Amino acid sequence: MKSIIQVNHLRKVYGKTVAVDDISFEVQEGEIFGMVGPNGAGKTTTIECLEGLRQPDGGSLCVLGVDPQKDDTILRSNTGIQLQQSNLPDRMKVWEALDLYSSFYTHAVNWEGLLSQLGLEDKRNTPFAKLSGGQKQRLFIALAILPDPKLVFLDELTTGLDPQARHAIWDLVKDVRSKGKTILMTTHFMEEAERLCDRVAIIDHGRLVALDEPAALIRKLGGKERVAFNLESSMPADFEKALARLGLVEIEGERVIVSGNDHHQAELVGEVVRLLTTTNTRFRDLRTEEPNLEDVFLKMTGRAMRE
Amino acid sequence: MKSLLKMTWMEAKLFLREPVGAFFTLAFPLMMLFLFGSIYGNSPTSMFNGYGTVDISIPAYTAMIIATTGLMGLTITLASNRENGVLRRLRTTPVSPLAILAAQVIVMFIMTSLGMLFLVLAGKFVYHVHFEGNALSIAAGFVLSCLSFYAIGFILASLVPTARTAQVVGMVLLYPMLFLSGAGFPRELLPETIKKISTFLPLTYVVNLLRGLWIGESWEQHLISVAILGTMLVVGILASVKLFRWE
Numbered sequence: 001m002k003s004i005i006q007v008n009h010l011r012k013v014y015g016k017t018v019a020v021d022d023i024s025f026e027v028q029e030g031e032i033f034g035m036v037g038p039n040g041a042g043k044t045t046t047i048e049c050l051e052g053l054r055q056p057d058g059g060s061l062c063v064l065g066v067d068p069q070k071d072d073t074i075l076r077s078n079t080g081i082q083l084q085q086s087n088l089p090d091r092m093k094v095w096e097a098l099d100l101y102s103s104f105y106t107h108a109v110n111w112e113g114l115l116s117q118l119g120l121e122d123k124r125n126t127p128f129a130k131l132s133g134g135q136k137q138r139l140f141i142a143l144a145i146l147p148d149p150k151l152v153f154l155d156e157l158t159t160g161l162d163p164q165a166r167h168a169i170w171d172l173v174k175d176v177r178s179k180g181k182t183i184l185m186t187t188h189f190m191e192e193a194e195r196l197c198d199r200v201a202i203i204d205h206g207r208l209v210a211l212d213e214p215a216a217l218i219r220k221l222g223g224k225e226r227v228a229f230n231l232e233s234s235m236p237a238d239f240e241k242a243l244a245r246l247g248l249v250e251i252e253g254e255r256v257i258v259s260g261n262d263h264h265q266a267e268l269v270g271e272v273v274r275l276l277t278t279t280n281t282r283f284r285d286l287r288t289e290e291p292n293l294e295d296v297f298l299k300m301t302g303r304a305m306r307e
Numbered sequence: 308m309k310s311l312l313k314m315t316w317m318e319a320k321l322f323l324r325e326p327v328g329a330f331f332t333l334a335f336p337l338m339m340l341f342l343f344g345s346i347y348g349n350s351p352t353s354m355f356n357g358y359g360t361v362d363i364s365i366p367a368y369t370a371m372i373i374a375t376t377g378l379m380g381l382t383i384t385l386a387s388n389r390e391n392g393v394l395r396r397l398r399t400t401p402v403s404p405l406a407i408l409a410a411q412v413i414v415m416f417i418m419t420s421l422g423m424l425f426l427v428l429a430g431k432f433v434y435h436v437h438f439e440g441n442a443l444s445i446a447a448g449f450v451l452s453c454l455s456f457y458a459i460g461f462i463l464a465s466l467v468p469t470a471r472t473a474q475v476v477g478m479v480l481l482y483p484m485l486f487l488s489g490a491g492f493p494r495e496l497l498p499e500t501i502k503k504i505s506t507f508l509p510l511t512y513v514v515n516l517l518r519g520l521w522i523g524e525s526w527e528q529h530l531i532s533v534a535i536l537g538t539m540l541v542v543g544i545l546a547s548v549k550l551f552r553w554e
């Protein structure tokens with residue numbers, strides 16, 4: 001596999017704000033590469049430097065073999081771009097936007113097909129200003145995919161979309177990847193990053209804090225599996241002590257949560273259930289919780305809200 | 308080329324969907340012509356040197372349309388497309404920046420020409436207007452006037468931060484100019500002092516040039532107008548190349 005984007009020590013400063021502080025990574029051809037991070041982490045700044053829309057203050061970039069600041073013809077004709085914030089003229093109709101943008105590219109895909117894949121058929125004659133937020137978002141995704149480009153940038157892929165649309169768009173993005181295209185996307189939905197991305201970069205305060213396949217990140221950084229249940233009767237004597245041998249125990253009223261030590265999940269569940277039955281303890285709502293990317297994210301970036 | 312055509316066609320549709328702009332470019336001047344035509348007719352009067360009200364109104368209202376599209380239409384469209392990020396989105400595509408701007412200029416030019424055409428047709432068929440000039444000559448004067456005002460429009464569009472400001476600045480420049488330059492109503496009706504002020508207004512030179520060419524005066528008699536409009540055009544282009552912002 002060859003790398004299609006190289007970012008070396010990228011830096012971007014706005015006045016006193018260091019938006020991107022020494023970020024380096026590579027994106028391989030044919031992968032879906034995700035960037036996640038709290039608000040203001042520097043994702044949009046990074047992606048827009050790669051798109052040639054912002055000028056870096058330091059480091060070097062190479063996209064499709066060229067420096068985005070220098071050669072913008074190669075970049076413009078071989079990338080599809082969805083900006084985090086964008087607009088079309090209020091009175092431009094959906095089909096007109098697709099038709100117009102098709103005329104800019106030599107190998108544009110048939111936009112009629114995209115219209116139905118994105119559920120916009122009923123809206124083809126609706127002016128841009130009259131679309132709902134999610135419909136606008138879908139139109140912009142269509143405009144990004146339309147050129148059938150080698151590389152697609154999607155900044156906040158499914159923000160504002162309902163679950164149906166989100167699933168449809170995940171399929172669409174996977175389709176695009178299966179045609180050998182590369183996708184660089186950002187998202188605030190950890191489930192989306194986990195399901196869709198081949199690799200995920202976690203960015204915080206303009207720095208890269210972790211980068212790997214979602215499963216690997218979870219394995220390395222996700223923490224323990226948990227088993228939670230509600231007690232129906234009072235706790236037998238010594239029950240808590242016995243539980244504590246299995247893992248960390250938290251008790252809130254009748255809710256009990258056990259976070260496993262080094263157990264495999266199956267083992268932990270087995271042990272907990274065996275303990276419950278041997279001590280004849282009545283329980284309900286037993287659930288197991290696997291660590292996920294959200295746990296990794298919160299662990300790496302903290303729980304404090306950003307300005 | 309294909310994208311320039313598509314974009315021009317699209318911008319033309321958008322222009323016509325914007326009721327205010329379309330009204331002041333295509334309908335309002337015609338309404339004025341019919342209004343004053345029905346009051347004064349088109350009989351020759353000594354005040355207008357032997358020409359009628361409609362004879363002198365057609366070139367004057369054409370100047371009015373040129374100023375409206377240049378200072379308002381073009382400026383507001385560009386400023387609002389920049390403010391909303393429409394221009395930024397277009398810049399991420401392979402379409403050339405020049406084509407994006409050219410499409411706007413072409414559409415404004417076509418709409419201004421249509422506005423003039425309606426006036427000329429109404430004048431010809433309703434008021435039997437006197438035209439003593441040379442069609443090619445007046446077309447050349449019209450193109451020069453349009454381009455010089457569009458160039459000013461580009462400077463304004465580069466300087467104003469928002470569409471709202473574009474609208475206010477456009478109105479502040481346009482309305483006094485329409486009254487004082489002889490475009491909105493005949494300069495012959497204005498007092499002497501105001502005629503002096505009018506020599507400082509660029510639109511005055513459009514009115515002079517078009518009125519002169521309309522009645523068959525020569526270009527030599529209007530070298531001052533040509534020089535002033537030509538300078539506006541060159542300065543406007545140079546300044547906008549330096550000042551124009553896409554976001």
Ligand SMILES: Nc1ncnc2c1ncn2[C@@H]1O[C@H](COP(=O)(O)OP(=O)(O)OP(=O)(O)O)[C@@H](O)[C@H]1O
Nearest residue numbers: 014017019037038039040041042043044045046084
């Ligand atoms: N044009 C700008 N001028 C000044 N500061 C900016 C500009 N753009 C971004 N910033 C600042 O740079 C930092 C990074 O912003 P950026 O938009 O890259 O964050 P992000 O990770 O995309 O956030 P979000 O998830 O909210 O979209 C923020 O602190 C922001 O305030």
Ligand SMILES: [Mg+2]
Nearest residue numbers: 043044045084
């Ligand atoms: Mg962002």
